[in-house]
Amino acid sequence: MSLGSPCASVFSSARLLVGICCAVAASASLAGAAGAATVTGKAPKGYQVVMLLPNGKAVKATGGRSFSLRGTLNKASLHLVKADGSYAGPVLLAGKGSKVYATISGLSNLKLGTLSLKRGYAVAKAPKGRYQRAAAYSVSARSGKPIGAGRSGLVKVGNGVAPLAGINGQGHDADRDGIPGAFDIDDNGNLVIDNVDRTTRAGRAFIAQAAQVMSPGPGPGPGQQSAGFRLFSNFKIGGDQTPNVNAGISASALDTLVDELLPPTITLATQVVGGSTGNLDCLGNVYCLEHVVGGQTYPKVNFQPVAITTPGILPLATGPTNDAQISPGAISSQIGSGDAFLQVVGSASYAGTLNFVFNTVPALVSFQVAGEAPVTVSYDSSGRTAQPGMSPQNRIEVPASESTVRLTFWRPQRRAVAGEASTDGWVDIGGLLYRADAPNPPAGTSRSSCNGAYSAVSASPAGIAQPSAGPDGVQDAAADAASAAGQTLTMTIDLATCFDWPSVATSGPASEFKIDLQAQSVYGDNSARMVYFKKTPALP
Template sequence: MISAVAVIASLALATPVAAAVQSFGKTYTVSATIKGGKNLTVLLVSGSGRLLASKKVTTTKQNITLSSPATGAIGGSTLQLVSSGGAAKGNYYGPVVLGSKGKSAAKASRVYTRLKQAASSKVKLGTLTIHKVSASGKQGYASASVNSKDADTSTGAQVNASRGKPLGVGTYGKTAGVSIRSYGVSATAFGDPCSPAGTQTCDQSGHEVGQPIGPPNGQPGAQQGAVVSKDDTLGGDLDDDGIPNAFDVNDDGDAVLDSADTATPAPKAAADNGTTTCGAVDFRIFTNYKATQGGYAGTLNAYGVGPFQANPTNIAATITKTMSMVFSPITQVCGSSVKHTYLKGVGVTYAPSEYVELTKTCGTGDYQWLIGAGKMCGTDASGYSFGSAYNFGTTDLPTGQDTFSMKVETEDGKNYEFTSSAGFVFVTHPMFIAYGNDGVNYTNIDYSATIQSPEGARINEPTINVGPAQTLWLKVYRPQRLAIDGETGTFYDLAGFKFTPDIPNGNPSVGKCDALTSTDLEMKTDTPINTADPSTMTLKWDIGAKCYSVPPKNIAWAPGPADFDIQVEPSGPGGNSAQKIRITYVS
């Protein structure tokens, strides 16, 4: 043992770069024959969420070879099967099961989906057979016919299964169970190869030492380059149900979906650059969906009436017109600045299927894609094309399972790919239905008295008066998402979200008034709508006392009418939906 270390050390001294590249910069190929996987795309995803390779399956029986770039972290990688679009839109066929524990694969309660760090540079998986799981045929998984010798069979890498099927398959990970492990593996884990050797975090033999400290959970502003627990990255599988966090709608497998789960970290991925293991980067995808026209025109809710009642046709039209999908920029990987950024959909019908360069971030600091217009940032001169204009129909609405890949090229000539999905997509807006000044007596909004306008059906907005010391009480329907494959019903009220007045066009503007954020504590888990008895949120807005004439803005509220957004955001990572209402300040 000692002599082996000595040999490595002396090699490192002789040719430090070559030695480092030797231990890190290994490329891998993974080959297999896929049976029954037509219209799926196979992704090779690293244990920390880097997309290492992908291949589209176009025939019912196809040989594929996936070739990775140089990496020191093949250990933990999984093969994921996602939609290639077309007839397979929205399909997610989970992980490839590389082997199982025990004698009978068909009875296994633990399966192996991850490659081991000591995997052969030429992994041969033989025949992979696709198993359909959900009645719709939209979900399933694949398994190898024989246990692969390259599978990681250690306890920490095992996946909970039922009769050989990873537990998360069939519900996009919604229901899972309890984590097998919770030990502190990190993106740059203890014992991982590292460089330069002989530093505070990297011992003389070039292995990580010490327990890296992760950032607090759920902090969207957490610095790029931070070290995070591998379980918390896009490639991690916190609840060991076989569905990596990037595709799991409920990372930790409790009763609360990611969108409502404040304990779910913002999605991160980590990479190594072939010579060094590196910290994590943010890669978030979410949707913005706002009704900002006068007279509530364009506001949709499953509990609405007449033209305000959400249905597939008006949802499709409204998404086409107003939805933006937002991607967080990756500015730096492995200490090198990003020079070029590219984005594509993986089998997403409304997105480019080949990489398109994103030439700049928008004024908001991220990439805001106006999906229907096929433009980034704006439809005016400030924007640029991403894909082409797209008209959504009733059968091809965006889903939370739609998968995207971002590729970045860094100053040091390396390139990296990352992949993820949005998890959920807003299809309706919050809709306020009554208001008052005492929390007892309410005036109802009559959405049935519609008038036609160039913006579509609207109503004459009521004059909502509020004095400086008065509290405005609002009753609001929650926004909804569509049921996902395997759920019953059509619309689900989104539970556990945060409701905040946003005052970008106030009198004067004070922006978002975080002091009045109320979190929905009544509805804890997304719930099928109940049209017989719609549930509402009650918002209590002390605008005069909490948003104006107080720090941090210290701006006086001026009398007169102004526009407010009822903004609804997930408690977990990303996105918002909003309805604009007019409020009149009377002194």
């Protein structure tokens, strides 16, 4: 999805947005034309079962541990979701060793018996051979465990570049790691989280696989698609505290700071799939239940109190920004990678999962105004600094005779996914686009865009992939990595490109302005730190 999509309307919000953005993939489905049947079984205690259809739609089991799901079974798969709303893995129907199977074959009723819970997946007791055997439906495994199980699908498949053997689409498993697209945060197996992934690696088109389908049922019809939604996060800080793992803040102090900053600013922005009203089934995620934080009652929808008739299911309505915005009031331990949802529109439900959430923002390591010495920024245990730039009361001064500022900064972080390399539980997020945004330009300027203002870009340490500057910003080429203070980015911004610099005053309120140092993913995730400036008279 391009940044010019309807979802882009949420990017400039000063709140953490976890947007649920409609994504329609070009993959056909066999589900709609066949008759419905029932699959029954018994789920592990504390888990719920969701059936995912090949077109990306989903059906949630009701009735406790003994479940009964009705729908078109052919090419559907079953999945566990914990009581807290986190995705818990696929239900296997057959296989062992390096190859297992999780996709149902056939159209008649199916009794699976008791599901045996494993680490990151489950095994059905009695599938009786009812599974898809075609190569495109086999799942890569180690000792019978899908390679993506327990890791939200964040695994490398093959060399990370070659075309995949699975089938594209929200209801399919393109990289054959056991986690289908709707629940996989890296559905093409290249170790790049989907919302950040700018590559085009994909599986086989569904229509090309029709000849390999070995179960009964019609082939894909024209116009059939795999539908679903994406979720993205946006975290923007404007106060004098800067949460960043590499800023030298202790682990406990950082956790406290993040949990102080998130609840009053976090929002879930939901673009309703195919309509303007619907419901969000949060599948047990606690931030969708009524609760109070800082004297405010959450959740809210479009920043207003909402009447919840069924706990955990939020009514959605498209608001002025063409989406429904939910304020959940969540802390960092309550929201993150693998949170599962169903978006319900009319009689249809669509499955989706949260890729990741920004818990921190880009943080300045140093800055240098042209013609002056660089200034190193140091932070105390509360995330505050005595150096200028981090508050309206202490601004970076730029003389009228100069206009370029060189910024060195740390990347924002997310919580590490299970199995991901990290010594402290945090990951520096690579692959983001960095830009200077000026939503509130100084008085008197006729221009307020930093397009084309970037130069002299670099990354540390030596040997790391180097960024590139373009009109829209600076593209980071580094991959995600365990957080480390030595991992920095540097860019120079020309304020004379951002603003009509000669027209900006050199004293008083009109001389003051701020720029958001933004980090954006290709799908719209956005982490930003406001940096405060003041134009001063030219140096003698």
